[in-house]
Amino acid sequence: MGTGHVHALYRHGDSSLHRLPPHLKVVAAFGLVFAIVATPREAIWAFAAYAVLLGVLATVGRLGVRFVASRMMIEIPFLIVALMLPLLGRGERIDVLGLSLSVSGLWSMWNILAKATLGLLTSVVLAGTTQIPDLLRAFDTLRVPRVITSIMGFMFRYLDVVLGEFRTMRVAMQSRAYHPTWLGQIRPYAQTTGHIFIRSYERGERVYLAMASRGYAGHMPRRLGTRASTAAWAAGLAVPAAAWAVAAIAWVVR
């Protein structure tokens, strides 16, 4: 069932980025993403600067090109949608390689492409250098409502369990000579998903019993992480500060 010692999004290591207090990394990542989103789309050089900054962070975190690239794949469906925009956009049009493309559509595509890619890269660097339990603790330290971090915690805890059940059921189907073709596989898989939903619901009831047995009375205990030193805060906040400086310049020279 298990998926190895660490979660797939995490790269085991001991870099200075790994050692930074998790809640500080979360604050820095949010700060960086806000700067990226707030940058005017015409400031192409600013996005290049963010890319360099994130490249440096990925290098400091020793994440590796392959690790980062494979986790960026999740963006592809969104990129396909973005690539449609120049074809569908209205207003002024230009010819590129024989295709008539909308200028505003091209800018929209670039805006989505640049900001989504850099935002995703930020989260890949964050998740690659921070274990998920540490991330959850970071959200608690930052006073994110406990009900939200609890839901996230349960999701993380039971994702592998549910995927394990799904794999077991798939093997059981294959063991009875079920060799799906692309279209034919939909119905049994839909039924399997329904079974897993019911099983998960029942498990939820059992988990609640176990929680009640250990004194749960409606409030999850808050998990507080370690305090960050002033030096760590300075190091962590340098990244979003640099990004905000870039964003500010981009607005000024616009």
Next chain:
Amino acid sequence: MSEPTIAVAGLSFVYPDGTAALHDINLHIHPGERIALLGPNGAGKTTLILHMNGIHLPQQGTVNVSGLPLTRDTVMEIRRRVGVVFQDPDDQLFMPTVWEDVAFGPQNLGLEGAALDARIHTALAAVEVADLADRPPNHLSFGQKRRVAIAGVLAMEPEILVFDEPTSNLDPATRRELSGILRGLDLTQLIVTHDLPYALELCERSVIIDRGRIVADGATRLLLGDGDLLRSHRLELPYGFDTSLVG
């Protein structure tokens, strides 16, 4: 005689769908005893243990834990006194790391700081998994999960430990290691199982429950030696079992 850790008297329970799960249960468990609760599937074993820690409240009859009657007002204290280790450790280990999971109960009791750390360390050490504290439960072997689940309950410092099918899904070596741990715990224990050799190995006294009624209560060796009794309640010793050990 000493105050019983668990005193169940005249306990009956009917589920909302009308299924009668328990009928006039009378059971005393005294401090330091390790008792096996035996019975076939659907006999009412789990319903009975859910009464012992107040998940179900008695509809008829009484449940007392070290003299404290189980009522709506005493539920939290009863749950501290009665620790239940459930059958599937994946149901019991719901926090993101082992440390946080073992901390869950004591935190609900209001412990924090050094007292909390000490409680968790002692509980993990008692089941020999102190080195797993920072691991997420989903990355543990089944045997390790079982031990951590026990640690989570031990951290509540209960007066009695109740195990629901502790040997299910364990390989023989892990099963043997678990029996060593159970022997090493200086606590009153109730082991719910249909693993009859395990009951014989660990418990001097056994109680057989079937169709919601207690049908036998006595020395494990004598009960397991009574073939007619076992057969009539769908209990069986494994093939090849050395019958000279019982009877």
